[in-house]
Amino acid sequence: MPDFDDDCAWPRRLLHVPSMTSMQWAPGNYYGNDRAPKYIAISYTWAFDNPGEPVPQINYVWLDVACIDQTRGSAEMSLEVGRQAKIFKGATHTFAWLTKLSRQGYLSQIEKLQQQAKSSRAEAKSGIERVQRGLDGTRQEIELLSLDPWFSSLWTLQEAYLCPQTVFISRQGELMSPSEIDNPAERPMLLSDFIDYCDHMMTIVTSHEKKPQTIETNDKYLLALKRSIERSGMTGLRSSLPVTLLGAARHRTTTRATDRVYGIMQIFGFQLGKSRPGCDPHVEFSLAELEDELGRELLIREPIMSQMHIFEIPPQPGKRWRISQDSQPTRRLNYGDGKSVFDAMSVKAKLSTVTLECVNWGHFSGKICKFSKLVEIWNTKAGWTGGNIDLDGPEQWTAVHGPELARKEAIAFSQQHPDAVLLLLGLAEITAPPNDWSMPS
Numbered sequence: 001m002p003d004f005d006d007d008c009a010w011p012r013r014l015l016h017v018p019s020m021t022s023m024q025w026a027p028g029n030y031y032g033n034d035r036a037p038k039y040i041a042i043s044y045t046w047a048f049d050n051p052g053e054p055v056p057q058i059n060y061v062w063l064d065v066a067c068i069d070q071t072r073g074s075a076e077m078s079l080e081v082g083r084q085a086k087i088f089k090g091a092t093h094t095f096a097w098l099t100k101l102s103r104q105g106y107l108s109q110i111e112k113l114q115q116q117a118k119s120s121r122a123e124a125k126s127g128i129e130r131v132q133r134g135l136d137g138t139r140q141e142i143e144l145l146s147l148d149p150w151f152s153s154l155w156t157l158q159e160a161y162l163c164p165q166t167v168f169i170s171r172q173g174e175l176m177s178p179s180e181i182d183n184p185a186e187r188p189m190l191l192s193d194f195i196d197y198c199d200h201m202m203t204i205v206t207s208h209e210k211k212p213q214t215i216e217t218n219d220k221y222l223l224a225l226k227r228s229i230e231r232s233g234m235t236g237l238r239s240s241l242p243v244t245l246l247g248a249a250r251h252r253t254t255t256r257a258t259d260r261v262y263g264i265m266q267i268f269g270f271q272l273g274k275s276r277p278g279c280d281p282h283v284e285f286s287l288a289e290l291e292d293e294l295g296r297e298l299l300i301r302e303p304i305m306s307q308m309h310i311f312e313i314p315p316q317p318g319k320r321w322r323i324s325q326d327s328q329p330t331r332r333l334n335y336g337d338g339k340s341v342f343d344a345m346s347v348k349a350k351l352s353t354v355t356l357e358c359v360n361w362g363h364f365s366g367k368i369c370k371f372s373k374l375v376e377i378w379n380t381k382a383g384w385t386g387g388n389i390d391l392d393g394p395e396q397w398t399a400v401h402g403p404e405l406a407r408k409e410a411i412a413f414s415q416q417h418p419d420a421v422l423l424l425l426g427l428a429e430i431t432a433p434p435n436d437w438s439m440p441s
Contacts, residue, residue, distance in 0.1 A: 003027055006277045011087045012080055013067040014039050014060045022066050031060065041088050043159040043166060044097035045149045062087055075281035082275025084266045085162050094163040096156070096191060098148045103174040103184070106144065111180070113140050131214045135221040138201055139228050145194060146232035154252035154263035157233050161245060161267045164237060166191040191237075198234035201225065236329075242267040243305055244329045260325055261290035270297050292353075292360050295322025299351040299362075304342055304426045306351065311392040320392075321353065321362020330390040345426040367424040372414040374422060379407065389413055 004012060004025060014031050016023050023031035031037055039060035069076040080087075088094055117137030124130035145168075150156050160166060168176040168189045175184035178193065205226045209217045216222075229235060233248030245267060254263055258273070265272050272293045273285040285293075298306035299322075309327040311320065349366030389409065414420070 006079060006083065009086050009090050010036075011039075011062050011067055011083075011090075012076060015063055015066040017058055017061055023060075034060070038092045039090075041091035041094045041159075041163070042097055043088075043094060043150070043156050043163075045099065045153045045156060062091060073282055078274035078279070078281045079277065081262055082266070082271035082277075084158065085269060088159055088162045091163075094159070094166040095169045096150055096160070096166045097169055097171075097173075098145075098150055098176070099171050100148045101145075101170055101176075102172060103170045103176055106170070106176065107180050109144055110141065113137060113144065127214055132219065132221040135219075135225045139221070139225040142198060142201070142225075142228050142232065146228065146234075151232055152253050154249055154254050154259060157245060157248060157252050158264050158267050160191055160233070160237055161242065164190075164192045164195060168194075195234045195237050198229050198232055199238040202229050202235050205229070241305065241329075243308055243323065246309065246323060246325075246327050246329055250325055257287045258285060258290055260287055261294055265294060268294070268298065268301075270294065272297070291319075291322065291324050295324075296353055296360075298323065299353070302342075303347050303349065303351045304345060307425060310390050312394075314393070318359035318361050321351075321360075331388050342426070344428045346429070347426050348424050349426070351425075364423050369422050369424065371420040371422050372418055375410050375414040378410060 008025075008029075010025055010029050012025050013022050014025075014037070015021070016032060021032075025031060029036040037060045039062055040058055041062040044063075068080045071077070114137075117134065117140075120133040120137065121130050124133055145151075168191065170176055176189040177184035177187060178189050205222060208215060208219075208222055230247060231251045233245065233251065236245040236248040238244075245264065249260075249264055252263075254260055261272060262275065265275070271277065273279070273290050274281055274283065295306070306323070308330045309323050310330060311326055312328060313326055315324065315326060349364060352363045352365075353360045354363050355361070
């Protein structure tokens with residue numbers, strides 16, 4: 001392809017719909033005779049079967065199967081995979097192609113579920129049963145959409161993160177709408193609507209977990225709804241922090257093991273492995289090598305965020321320093337407005353890696369302090385607002401809210417873990433008076 005610059009914001013190819021021809025980019029951002037044409041991007045999985053035409057009256061479409069060289073080992077394929085963020089963000093609109101749902105079928109099933117839920121709650125014999133039936137009805141509504149194959153792919157999770165205003169279209173290419181009364185042309189169903197709905201329902205789940213009233217925290221209907229929301233990946237999309245998608249990524253499928261990194265690296269803005277400009281496309285990288293590369297890039301660009309994760313199972317030797325598919329984001333990342341959690345923080349440590357006997361190890365250079373010593377200092381100050389203690393493995397600590405509970409939890413933790421050492425990654429700017437201290441997270 002003549003003089004194509006990988007830093008260019010345009011795709012290497014666009015599908016010209018009237019002629020169904022894959023047009024190559026040319027200098028000046030020409031595709032055929034059209035200069036810098038508007039285009040839409042379509043996000044889909046390979047699960048569709050004879051889907052028909054996409055949204056009509058569009059001259060140019062970006063569709064990976066038509067716009068990326070599918071030859072195995074192709075340099076163009078590797079490089080375009082690393083440019084997904086530019087391609088999707090440059091599209092006028094992005095559409096998510098649901099391959100199992102028709103518009104009318106979805107609306108009919110939603111109406112049926114809502115009527116069933118209403119009748120079921122009315123027939124409930126107790127307040128507990130009424131809440132349980134409401135939770136179960138909500139789960140079925142969420143799964144009606146989230147069990148479509150589009151929600152199973154790691155690649156589409158990345159595309160959803162890049163384009164939350166994605167519009168849902170049915171298997172026939174019809175615009176989806178939230179209800180019968182909504183005109184899909186005026187009020188189409190957006191991915192962001194579904195994200196907000198799932199986030200709202202997760203807030204309700206969390207409130208039941210924190211303060212059990214009507215039902216217990218281990219209620220099977222509550223847990224089933226929570227699992228459905230987590231599998232959908234929608235709560236991670238609510239935050240602007242890419243690390244929050246790690247939990248959802250574990251529930252997504254990939255064709256190749258290495259897609260565990262290639263299929264999510266663009267949410268961090270990275271071009272890794274074969275997608276790096278100048279890399280030999282015939283060189284193969286293992287998943288472990290790609291995860292190390294992803295981890296190193298995060299250490300450099302986002303040192304604090306790079307460590308905001310925990311392991312539920314013990315990682316391999318030399319892998320604890322980096323995120324992986326076995327990581328879960330810390331609870332602190334689910335609070336606040338995305339990246340603003342770190343906006344007021346200044347980095348106070350240098351993170352890097354060293355290689356010893358062919359194993360990469362994380363290296364920390366900065367200030368450290370015993371947790372028990374810090375608790376002594378906190379214990380002499382008033383005004384604690386709370387914090388979180390997140391640990392690797394099965395040991396669970398509650399989210400700490402309120403001065404007295406924060407004090408008790410911190411003291412108890414320091415007593416149970418007298419040798420615990422804190423590594424100072426960053427500090428927030430203090431704007432409150434010196435006598436108004438708050439417990440950092």
